[in-house]
Amino acid sequence: MNIQSKPFLYLQIADRLEKQIIDEVLKAGDKLPSVRMLCREHGLSMSTVTQAYYELESRSLIETRPRSGYYVCIPPVKRLAIPETSSPSAINGLLTPDDLVSQVYMDREDPKNTLFSLGMPHDDFLPIAKLNKGLIQAMRGLPASGTSYEPTQGNEDLRREIAKWSFGWGADFSEKDLITTAGCINAISYALMAVSNPGDTIAIESPAYFGILQLAKSLGLNVLELPTNAITGIEIEALKKALASNKIKVCLFVSNFNNPCGSSMPDEHKKEAVRLLEHYHVPLIEDDIHGDLYFSNNRPTTCKTYDESGLVLYCNSISKTLAPGYRVGWIAPGKFKDQVLKLKRYHALSSAPLTSEVVSIFLKNGRYENHLRKLRQSLYHNSRKYIGAIADYFPEGTRVSQPQGGYFLWVELDKAVNTVDLYQQAMKQHISIAPGRMFTLQAQFDHCMRLSFGLPWTSSLEKKLQQLGKLATNIQGASSSSL
C-alpha cells in the first residue's frame, strides 16, 4: 500500500484505481471520485489526477460523460482475475467443533440451503409491519432521532417495560436493576467477564449451546460439562458434587427450554440450585432466551425468581421472539451491576437507541404479548409436525426430545450414524443440520444432532426432512451391513 514506491505518481493512482475496478469495489457504471476531490484528498496537482484518468481511459476502463464526470465502463474490459488463493476445507471426522460452527454459519449465505441448523424465527413469524411503524415512531420521538449516545445503562423506558414484563415470572425488578445489551450473547459475554478470569472453571449443561462453549473457551475458561437430563436439565447431585470440589468459579445454565436438548429445570431444581450456589458463593449466569416461548399455559419461573442474594446474572433478549437483527438484549446482573456496567462502557460505550426504543414501544402497548401468543402457537404446531415427520421418515431406534417450548429438537440416532457425515451428505442436497459434536468439548454426541423447528411447515419442508431421514437410514444400513 506504500504509495511512494513507484516512479510516476499518476501511474500509481491509475494502478490503484484499476485494482479497485478489477476487484469490483468500483463496479461497472460507478462514478469515480471527481478530479477536484482526488486532488484535495491526496494533495495532488490537477494535472497528475487528470493524467491518471487519461491513462485509465486509454486502458478502456473508464469513460467520460460530458458535464458529469468519469464512470467505470459498461461493460468494462474485464481482465479475468487470477484464481483466489485456495483454502482447502477440511470437512471430515477431524473437524473441530469450532470449524463445524464456522461451516454451519456459512450455510446461511446460500439461500438454496434449508437451515434446520440455526435457531431463529423465520421472517414469516415476525410482525415486521408493526415493527416498522414503531421504528418511525422511535425516529420521530427520540431526541436527535436516536443519533446520540444513550446513558451506558440503556434506554430507561425500555428497562422499565422489561421490569414490568419480568413480573410475569416472579421478578420484582425496577429499571435500575437492568442493563441493556446487544443481544443475549453480548449480555452473557459481559456476565462472564464480570465474574471470571482466565484459568477459572465454569460449569455448564451438556450438551450446551455452542456459542457459550466458544465464548467460554475464548475467554480462557476451563469448561466442566455436567450431566444433564433431557427433561429436567442439570442433575442437582452432579452440581452439588462439583461445587463441593471448590473448583467451580461460575455456573451457566439455560434453565428453560435448553438449547439444544429442550430440557427445563423444575421449580424445585431451580430453588435447590440457587440454594447450593448461595452456600458456595458461586454466581450463576442464567440464559433465559427461550423462557417466553412456552407451549403450556404458564410462563415458567427462572433461577432468578428464587435469588435472594443477587448471585444470579439473568440474561435475555428479543432475538428469538421479535427481531434478531435489532440486537436488543438485557441483563439483570444482581450484585454484579457495577462491574457489568463498566464492562459495557469499556467494550461498547452505548447501545443503539433506535431499536431499543422500538422494542420499548412494542412492550408498552401490549403488542409483544399478542405477538408472542401467535408465535408460541406456530412453534408448538411446528414442533408436533417435525416430530411426526421424524417418526415417519427416520430409521428405527431414533430418539427425539419432547421440548415444552423453544426452537429445538435434539435427535439421537443409532450409534453407527456419525452426524458429521450426515451433515456433509445432507449439504449436497442443500440441507443444513447442526451435528451433535458442536455442542460439547468432549468425545460425545457424535450420533446426535439438533434440528430447529423455526422454519414454517410446508410440504417441501416435509420433503427435506424425508430426504434427511433417508440419508440417515442409508448411513445406518451401510454401517450395519459392513459389520
Place this chain on the structure above:
Amino acid sequence: MNIQSKPFLYLQIADRLEKQIIDEVLKAGDKLPSVRMLCREHGLSMSTVTQAYYELESRSLIETRPRSGYYVCIPPVKRLAIPETSSPSAINGLLTPDDLVSQVYMDREDPKNTLFSLGMPHDDFLPIAKLNKGLIQAMRGLPASGTSYEPTQGNEDLRREIAKWSFGWGADFSEKDLITTAGCINAISYALMAVSNPGDTIAIESPAYFGILQLAKSLGLNVLELPTNAITGIEIEALKKALASNKIKVCLFVSNFNNPCGSSMPDEHKKEAVRLLEHYHVPLIEDDIHGDLYFSNNRPTTCKTYDESGLVLYCNSISKTLAPGYRVGWIAPGKFKDQVLKLKRYHALSSAPLTSEVVSIFLKNGRYENHLRKLRQSLYHNSRKYIGAIADYFPEGTRVSQPQGGYFLWVELDKAVNTVDLYQQAMKQHISIAPGRMFTLQAQFDHCMRLSFGLPWTSSLEKKLQQLGKLATNIQGASSSSL
C-alpha cells in the same frame, strides 16, 4: 423474590404489585395486567388475582375503570419511599482515574451541564433529516426490514463503500478486508482480544484516551505509556527502545489528531513506526476515529497506508462524524481477520442491519463527503474561537495544543492548579471538564485538562469558558499567595 415464602398467595401478588407502584415501575395512570393474563402467566386462579386487585383497591393504590380494567390511581396515595442507600462519593484528590471517568460520564445526565468533557458532535452538527430519510429507505430496502441477522462480517454494501472511501488515505481495501463493529471502541476491543493475552504489555501514547486505558486494564494488560510529542505524536526513539526490550506484545496509536493532545504523526514517522513494528513482528492497533476531521486541505495518511505485512489492525467509525448512537464502526484487521471475525461471532453474533444500511446509503450517494466538509469547517471555526477565549480568560502561563483536526484541546495550566479541584469547583457551576489524570495511569497531568470544542460557539458558551478561566485563575492565585 421467593414467591413461596408468605402465607396468602393473593397478598404476595398484591405486595409485589404495590412495590412496583411505589418504585414507579408502574406509574400513575398505567394500566395493570389483565386478570386473565396474570392467571395465565402465574398459573393462578381467577379468584386469587381478583382478590389481590381488591386488596390494592382497598389500599387506594389502584382503581377500576368500567369495561377497561385496573389502573394505578391518579394521584396515587403515594407512600413516601425510604431514602436510598447512601453512596458517599469520594470526590477528592484520591479519586482513581476510573472513578473520575464514571463521574464525568454521569455529568451527561443533567441537561444543565455544559459538557466540555466529552468529545462528540453536537446534534446541531448532525444531518439528522437526511439520516432519517436514509433510515426509511433502509427499512424499505433491507430483506425483512432489517429484523434478521446479518452475515457475521457485516453489511456487504457498507463494507464496499468504506473500501472506496478509504482510497482517499491510500488504502486498497476490498469489502473482504473489512469487518463491521458496534463503533470504534468495539473494534478496538476485538483487536486487543485478537492479538494479546492477560499479562501482556501494550505500548500506547501518553496522554491517552481513557477508554483505551480502561479497556486495556480490564483485559489484564500491562500498559506502557510512551513519551509523546504534542505535535508529532509518539516519539520514534522511545518506540524503538521499547520494542528492542522485547517486552511489547502490541502497540495502539491514535495516529491522527490524537485524543486528547491533538498530535498527528508525520508521514515519515508513520512509515518508520510500521517498519519497526514489522521488524519486531509486533502488531499495531490504529485508532483513526478523527482522521476524516482534518482542518487542512488533505486527508492525512495512516500507519495502515504503509502496512505491507498486515500487522496493522485499522479501526474507525462514524461516531465522531455522523451519528454516535448508530453504533457503526469497522476494522481492517490485516492478517488477524479470522481471529477478529471469530471474536465478533462469540461476543455479538451480528451487527445491527438498519443503521449499517443507513451509513452505506449515505456514503454511496456522496452525502458523507458533503456533510464532512461542513463539519470540518464548523470544528475548525470552533477550535479558533475556543483557543481565543482561553487566551483571553485563562491565567498567564496557560499552554494549549494547536490541533489540526478532531475535537480536542489539551490545556496545561500552572503546576499549582490541580484540575481535579478545578473540575469539582466548575461542576458547582455546571461546567464539566476532563481532568488530565483521566488520561494516564501514571502520576502526571494533574495540572492538565482536555476541553472538547464540539459544542456550537455562542455567547453563553463563551461565558462558561470565562467562568472556567476565572476559577483556574483563583486556584492559581490562592496557591501562590499561600506560598
